[in-house]
Every structure is written in C-alpha cells, then in structure tokens.
Amino acid sequence: MATIYQVSELAGVSLATVSRVMNGGTRVSEKTREKVNKAMETLNYRPSSIARSLASNCSNSVGILVSELHGPIYGAMMSGIEKQLRTAGKHVIIAAGHSDAASEKDGIEFLIARNCDALILHVEAVSDEYLIELATTQHKFILINRYIPQIADNCISLNNRRGGYLATKALLENGHRDIAYISGPLWKMDASDRYLGHQEALAEHGIICNDALLSEGNFQEEGGNECMLALLETKIPFSAVVCANDEMAAGAMQAARDKGMAVPNDISVMGFDNVLLAQYMYPKLSTVNYPVQDMGKMAASWILKNIYQANQPDVSHVFEPELVWRDSVISLKR
Amino acid sequence: MATIYQVSELAGVSLATVSRVMNGGTRVSEKTREKVNKAMETLNYRPSSIARSLASNCSNSVGILVSELHGPIYGAMMSGIEKQLRTAGKHVIIAAGHSDAASEKDGIEFLIARNCDALILHVEAVSDEYLIELATTQHKFILINRYIPQIADNCISLNNRRGGYLATKALLENGHRDIAYISGPLWKMDASDRYLGHQEALAEHGIICNDALLSEGNFQEEGGNECMLALLETKIPFSAVVCANDEMAAGAMQAARDKGMAVPNDISVMGFDNVLLAQYMYPKLSTVNYPVQDMGKMAASWILKNIYQANQPDVSHVFEPELVWRDSVISLKR
DNA sequence: AACATTAATGTAAGCGCTTTCATTTGGTTT
DNA sequence: AAACCAAATGAAAGCGCTTACATTAATGTT
Numbered sequence: 001m002a003t004i005y006q007v008s009e010l011a012g013v014s015l016a017t018v019s020r021v022m023n024g025g026t027r028v029s030e031k032t033r034e035k036v037n038k039a040m041e042t043l044n045y046r047p048s049s050i051a052r053s054l055a056s057n058c059s060n061s062v063g064i065l066v067s068e069l070h071g072p073i074y075g076a077m078m079s080g081i082e083k084q085l086r087t088a089g090k091h092v093i094i095a096a097g098h099s100d101a102a103s104e105k106d107g108i109e110f111l112i113a114r115n116c117d118a119l120i121l122h123v124e125a126v127s128d129e130y131l132i133e134l135a136t137t138q139h140k141f142i143l144i145n146r147y148i149p150q151i152a153d154n155c156i157s158l159n160n161r162r163g164g165y166l167a168t169k170a171l172l173e174n175g176h177r178d179i180a181y182i183s184g185p186l187w188k189m190d191a192s193d194r195y196l197g198h199q200e201a202l203a204e205h206g207i208i209c210n211d212a213l214l215s216e217g218n219f220q221e222e223g224g225n226e227c228m229l230a231l232l233e234t235k236i237p238f239s240a241v242v243c244a245n246d247e248m249a250a251g252a253m254q255a256a257r258d259k260g261m262a263v264p265n266d267i268s269v270m271g272f273d274n275v276l277l278a279q280y281m282y283p284k285l286s287t288v289n290y291p292v293q294d295m296g297k298m299a300a301s302w303i304l305k306n307i308y309q310a311n312q313p314d315v316s317h318v319f320e321p322e323l324v325w326r327d328s329v330i331s332l333k334r
Numbered sequence: 335m336a337t338i339y340q341v342s343e344l345a346g347v348s349l350a351t352v353s354r355v356m357n358g359g360t361r362v363s364e365k366t367r368e369k370v371n372k373a374m375e376t377l378n379y380r381p382s383s384i385a386r387s388l389a390s391n392c393s394n395s396v397g398i399l400v401s402e403l404h405g406p407i408y409g410a411m412m413s414g415i416e417k418q419l420r421t422a423g424k425h426v427i428i429a430a431g432h433s434d435a436a437s438e439k440d441g442i443e444f445l446i447a448r449n450c451d452a453l454i455l456h457v458e459a460v461s462d463e464y465l466i467e468l469a470t471t472q473h474k475f476i477l478i479n480r481y482i483p484q485i486a487d488n489c490i491s492l493n494n495r496r497g498g499y500l501a502t503k504a505l506l507e508n509g510h511r512d513i514a515y516i517s518g519p520l521w522k523m524d525a526s527d528r529y530l531g532h533q534e535a536l537a538e539h540g541i542i543c544n545d546a547l548l549s550e551g552n553f554q555e556e557g558g559n560e561c562m563l564a565l566l567e568t569k570i571p572f573s574a575v576v577c578a579n580d581e582m583a584a585g586a587m588q589a590a591r592d593k594g595m596a597v598p599n600d601i602s603v604m605g606f607d608n609v610l611l612a613q614y615m616y617p618k619l620s621t622v623n624y625p626v627q628d629m630g631k632m633a634a635s636w637i638l639k640n641i642y643q644a645n646q647p648d649v650s651h652v653f654e655p656e657l658v659w660r661d662s663v664i665s666l667k668r
Numbered sequence: 669a670a671c672a673t674t675a676a677t678g679t680a681a682g683c684g685c686t687t688t689c690a691t692t693t694g695g696t697t698t
Numbered sequence: 699a700a701a702c703c704a705a706a707t708g709a710a711a712g713c714g715c716t717t718a719c720a721t722t723a724a725t726g727t728t
Contacts, residue, residue, distance in 0.1 A: 003684055014708045019686060029706060050387045050449050051684030054713050059384060061427070061448075069416055070409030070610075070627075079403040082430055091427050091448050093395070096416055114395075114425050115384050221614060250614040257616070276404075280555060280584040282591070282616045293404075337714055348678045353716060363676060385714030388683050 002043035011039035022047060053115070061091045062303055063111030063119045067099045072246075072275035073292050074122070077144065080296025081120060088304055090117075101125035112139060118307045120144060120299045124188050140307055142299050145190060145292075147318075156299050156317055160190045163288045163321035164197025167242045167270045170286070170323050172205045175332030176268065178238040182227040182248050184219040191219070194244050194272060212236055217248050224251025232259055239332065240268035246278045249285055253328070264330040274324050283327035291319055336377040345373035356381060387449070395425045396637055397445030397453045401433045406580075406609035407626050408456070411478065414630025415454060422638055424451075435459035446473060452641045454478060454633045458522050474641055476633050479524060479626075481652075490633050490651055494524045497622045497655035498531025501576045501604045504620070504657050506539045509666030510602065512572040516561040516582050518553040525553070528578050528606060546570055551582050558585025566593055573666060574602035580612045583619055587662070602663040617661035625653055 008018045013032055020026045021036045028036075039045070053059040062085060066074040082092050093114055097104035104126045111119055119141035123131075128148050134141065135151045147157040171179055181198050184191030195214070202209045215230050217223030224243055228251065231241065243249035249271035253263050261267050263283060271278055271287035278285040298319075304310035342352045347366055354360045355370045362370075373379075387393040396419060400408040416426050427448055431438035438460045445453055453475035457465075462482050468475065469485045481491040505513055515532050518525030529548070536543045549564050551557030558577055562585065565575065577583035583605035587597050595601050597617060605612055605621035612619040632649050639646035 005684075015685080016687080016709080017707060020707090023686085027705065032706080046447055048388075048449060048684055049447060050384055050393060051713090052686075053384045054382075054388050054715085055684075055686040057686095057713070068409075069413040070406065072404065072406075072409075075402075075404030075406075075409045078428070079430065082403055082428065086429060086444070091429070091444070093425050093427055094412070094416065095420060095426070096413070110420070110425070113380055113383060115382060221610075247614070253616065254614075276555075277611050277614060280581070280588075280611060281614065282587065339714075349715080350679080350717075351677060354677090357716085361675065366676080382714055385683090386716075388685085389714075389716040391683070391716095 001048075002045040004045075004047065007036065007039045007043055007045050010043060011035045059115040059117055060089065061093050061114070061116050062300075062307075063093045063095065063114060063116035064122075065095050065097050065104065065107045065111060065119065066122045067097050067124060069094065069096050072277060073273060073290070076275075076293040077122065077296040080293035081300045084297045084300035084304070088308070088310060090304075090308070097123055097125070099124050101127070105130070108134070118142070118303045120296075120303065122146075140303075142302050144295055144299055147189075152317065156295050156302070156315070156319070158190070158290055158292075158295070158319050158321055160193035160321070161197040161200070163272060163290070164194035164242075164244075165201045166197070166321060166323045167194075167272060167288050168198045168201035169204075170325070171240045171242065171268065171270060171329065172201060172207075174268075174329065176240040177207060178213070178236075178240075180213040180215070180231045180238040180241040182224055182231070182241060182243040182252055183214060183216045184244040184248075186216055188219075191244055198242060210236070213238060217244070217251075219245050219248060221247050221251040221254075224248030225255045226251075228252040228255035229259075232256075238267070240270065240329065242270040242272070244272050246271040246273045246275045246281075246285060246287055249287070249328070250277065250281060253281070264328050268329040270329055278324075279326070281328070286326045286329040287324050289322045289324050291321075295319055335382075336379040338379075338381065341370065341373045341377055341379050344377060345370045393449040393451055394423065395427050395448070395450050396634075396641075397427045397429065397448060397450035398456075399429050399431050399438065399441045399445060399453065400456045401431050401458060403428065403430050406611060407607060407624070410609075410627040411456065411630040414627035415634045418631045418634035418638070422642070422644060424638075424642070431457055431459070433458050435461070439464070442468070452476070452637045454630075454637065456480075474637075476636050478629055478633055481523075486651065490629050490636070490649070490653070492524070492624055492626075492629070492653050492655055494527035494655070495531040495534070497606060497624070498528035498576075498578075499535045500531070500655060500657045501528075501606060501622050502532045502535035503538075504659070505574045505576065505602065505604060505663065506535060506541075508602075508663065510574040511541060512547070512570075512574070514547040514549070514565045514572040514575040516558055516565070516575060516577040516586055517548060517550045518578040518582075520550055522553075525578055532576060544570070547572060551578070551585075553579050553582060555581050555585040555588075558582030559589045560585075562586040562589035563593075566590075572601075574604065574663065576604040576606070578606050580605040580607045580609045580615075580619060580621055583621070583662075584611065584615060587615070598662050598664040604663055608658050612658075613660070615662070620660045620663040621658050623656045623658050625655075629653055 004018050008015045020028050021033050095107040097107045104123045122144045132150050143155045147155045183195050186192045199209050215227035217227040249269050271285045274287045274289040278287050298315050301312045302315045305312035338352050342349050354362050355367050429441040431441045438457045456478045466484050477489045481489045517529050520526045533543050549561035551561040583603050590601050605619045608621045608623040612621050635646045636649045638644040
C-alpha cells in the first residue's frame, strides 16, 4: 500500500503538496497537480482514511443505532440515511440497541468509542434525562422518532398522535362506532402517542373510550394475534380494530380468521406504518404512512449541515403521517 | 477528551504502561494496573480507536456491502453479522450496492478506502473475474450467497439448486403435474440455480419442462404480479406455481385473486426464502427456508477466525435449504 | 554477598496524514 | 535592474496511540 510519502517522492514534490492536491482546496499549480495525480495513479495510491482522521480530528463516519437491523422500518430508515451520507463520502457505522436500555447505552458508548463524528439514534428504552445529558456533554447526535422538548433541535419525529387520530377518524367517518385498539408497549412514546390520537378521535365523535377495548401488544405479529384473541374473548362487540403497527395488524387479521371471521366484512382492521408488507397482505392493509425513509434522509441532511458544514436545505423536524386507504377496512355507511 | 498521555501522567507511569494495561496482554504489576485504571476512571478516558488503528495497522472494522439496506433478506443477514461482530468489539460499516455492477464496485472501493480489515459482500452484478482478481490482490473478503469455485474458501452460499428442487418436488409429491415457474432475473446466479433445481425435480418425475410455463420476474412484488398475469394469459393450464422468492409469490397470489382464482384451492403457490412476510401472508406461504441470518453469523465467524485470529468454530460454506410447509399449497391427491 | 534471571517499566521511534509557518519562485512594477 | 508581492511549495510539528528495545527492579542461586 503506497503512502503519501512515496507519492511525493515519485512526483518530486513535498508531502504537503500531495496533501494539497488531494484535498482540492489550496492553490497548487496545474503542472504539479498533474504530476502528483499521475504519481498517485501509477502507484495506485489510496489515502489512509485513518491517518487522515487522526491528523484532521474528523473521522468522516456517523454512527447509527437502531433497535433491530431487520424489521422493515429500520431497513427503510437506514436506507435513507446511507444514500444521503454515502454521496457525501461519509461512512455509516451501525449497531443494534434491541429496545433495551442497557443495550442502547452500550451501543451509544460503542459508537462514541469508534470516534463517530455524529450519531443518529433510534432509541426507545433510554431515558430522556440520559439523552439530555448526552447532548450537553460532548456529543453530537440526532434522534429519530422521538421528541424531547429540551433538545427539540436534535429530534426528528413523526406526529404519532395525529397518526393515531387519522386512523381512528377514518374508521369513524365510515360508520364504525365500536372500535378496538391494539397498542404497542405503552411505555414507548410512539405507542402511547398513537393511542392518545385514537382517544382524541373518539372523543371528537362523542364516543366514550372503553378501556376494555384496549389491548397492549408488543409491536410484533404474535402480539397482534394474542391481543385480537383477548379482545374477542371479552365478548364486547366491535366492528373494527386499529393496530399500532402493521405487523400487529397482520397478527390480528390472522386471529380473526382463525375465529372464523372475515376481513373486512366481519371486522375491519387498520394498521400503522405502511411498511412494504402492508400492500402484500390480503386484503391489502389500510394504514397510516410513516415516511421513515424520508426521515432518515432528513437526519442525514441535518448531520451534513450541522456537523460537516455542508450546504443542505433546512431540515424539518416533525413529519406528518397520512392515511392510506386500502382493502382491509369496510365502510358501514350504506 | 483525555489522551493516554494525561492518564500516564496522572497515574505516574509511562505511556507504554498505560497502553499495556489497556491491551491486557503483557505483564503489568497488579499495583500499577490499579493505579492506571483509577486514573482512566477519573479522567473518563476513552482510547481513540483511530489513533489505535493507525499505530496498530488494524481498523477493527469490517465492511458490509448488500444490495439494499431494506429488504427482509438483507436485514436478517446484517443482523446476524452485527451481533457476532459487535460482541468481538469490531464494528460494522455498511454500504448498498443496488444490484448494479458500477455501484457495487463503487461500494467495494468505498469500503476499502475506509480501511476495513475485511469485507462481507453480497454482490450480484459484479463479475466472477473481478472478484477473483480482488481476492488475489490485497483484500480479504467473504462472499455471501455466491459460489465461485476458484475462491471457494471465500464463499458462503446456499444450495439454491437444491432449494428449487425441494420446492418443486413437494408440489409433485402432492399430485401437481402442471407447474409454472416465476423466476428471478436469470442472470443472477441464485435465480438460475433455483430454476435448475426446478427442472431437475420435473425431470426426475418424468415431466417435460414447458418453457412457456416459465416467466422471468425481478424478485419484487409487481414482478410476481405481472408474471402471473402473463402466465395466465397463455391459457396453458397449471395447478401450481413456484416463485423464486416470497415477494414475487405475494405478487403472484394477488394477481391470481384479481383474476378470480382462490389460493390454494384453484392454484397453489410456493415461495422461496421464508422471509418474515411469508407467515404474515394469507394464506400462509409454503416456502423454502433460506437461513440467511445464520449465514451472516457464519460470515462473521469466518472473519473473526481468519482475519482476527479469534478462536471460532469451523465455518460451513454451503448451507442447505429446507422446505417449509404452510397453507398456500394444496394436495391434489385424494 | 555477588551474580544471573526474569519481571516490570520506561524511552523513543514510528503509523500516514494535516496544517502552520517559513521559504522559494516567478512575475510586476518602477 | 532593483524591489516588491502574491502564488506555489517545502519543512516540520503534531494527531494519540503501539511496540521494539533499553533500562531498572525484584527475585533466586551459589
């Protein structure tokens, strides 16, 4: 592996000059620039990003922490981030946090120890305090899908409450009155916000929210399945169920069918997230769009702008969800 | 940010000693070890992984190139890799190759320029020659889901042919005789291997493979949809269709239903990959399991063993697929 | 007690770059 | 032709570590 020194030697110039032509900026005569470029070429020179980082105190890497590397939401998010960062020549170091406070902290430590210039965090378990503290100390980071007022500038979030509201409102407007709700773990902000939105829509239509029609799942398929079964068990009638994410909706649909009910004729189901899976399902799932890929891009833009001083458009910090109407919901209005 | 120098000063020892206690290995008296540890603690010292890399000529990072960061297969794969590597303190740098030769090469270059100690590559478009060349020059890498005889040791692959064979065989054994095939892009090795397996099973049962019953898709949902429509268009009767992956199976199912056919009663459909989605679908998809997460882990093990001299079990290079029987296939035997 | 061994620690030279500051070069100006 | 100035280039000091080698301290041997 050729070093900058060998290049300088071959080109008959000093290290500094080689460094200059690499980094574009400073003025170098066209003649020497060519000499150097040729030397690099013949030596097949590749600058060591590590040496460069050490000398310049900038690693050109950003760390990403997501709950799981698999899972449609995270995939889309990472995809958005990578695309954006890669074209800027930055690289992406990833770690998983597993929705567990210890593991998340661990991941953050890991990324920091790796000298990332900035972090993009999708954390759920770690406390607000911890993050506020983290922000006041050294480290630069941006939070996705979480809103903490004290560090609002570091947050890119979805208006989850409005999403929950939209989902339930759509049902109400189509004549449903008895609506069950399958939630995610309510200690997770997004889950509780979505539920709040649901209640809001209900209230707006003068319906008293029946706690017996709420079932708390785990954001996963079996969770949805179990919750649906539990809901059916109550014998309280309901014509529709809104699920706090698409995976649980899939589980719920399955449970309903196992009990001999047809979707959407016997029961309507509404999802949340609009993952790819939602259109694959049968019937195609009505859901609420969570533009997570765009949010990932936005997070990357924020970093490019705030950490690397790149010229980027202003970033928007709160994204709005949108209803996606498909086949899993039936209208009760004749 | 404290440096090793400050630690050494506080502890009243030399740089070298601090370095020694950090790296465990060499003998240091218990007393000084404690002094140093305490000093690190009070200074909240975090070694710079960059300086360390430069000095030791080892970046402790491995690059991963996948076609897309989203997509269930890649998610599972990365998940397996990260888990394994993270516990070993290595970090994971990711990039996307987009199934395009130029973009894949670009990604590889990118990762190499980042001083990764090794690469894990899931590439499809780049040529065998390029990879063989890459192996003979400097760089250490392992290939997932691809088998190249000349560099077999660098390959971890699925026996795709056997997978295709199993899928079709299952159908045949259940009385199906007229079986259509929706393939992935046949220039992709895995796609053509799977199809070969299909033909093999057919031949074994004395059935002549009808080319008109082959339709080449793009491994994506709409591809499956379109192919199914095309197949139906031919008016050639068939009782089952095997799809080269689960996404296309979803699309095919949808197309069939759009044409008024019931799955599996009017037509059986078989998938491939056994992604999470397969069990969410309705009816639950019969498919062939592709243990990609295990393969990711295995790739990581290989790297730990061969690049970092860690003590790891032997790696297996060829994985075997398994049939997963679910509800989307019906038996024609009385 | 004198010496040989071995363990513990220190010294200092890099690793491959960036960057500040000094020096050289070549073109203008008078 | 002397003086000047900006542009181009070079010299050298780090960046924060690792590590080969040298030195010192501790222990054992006779």
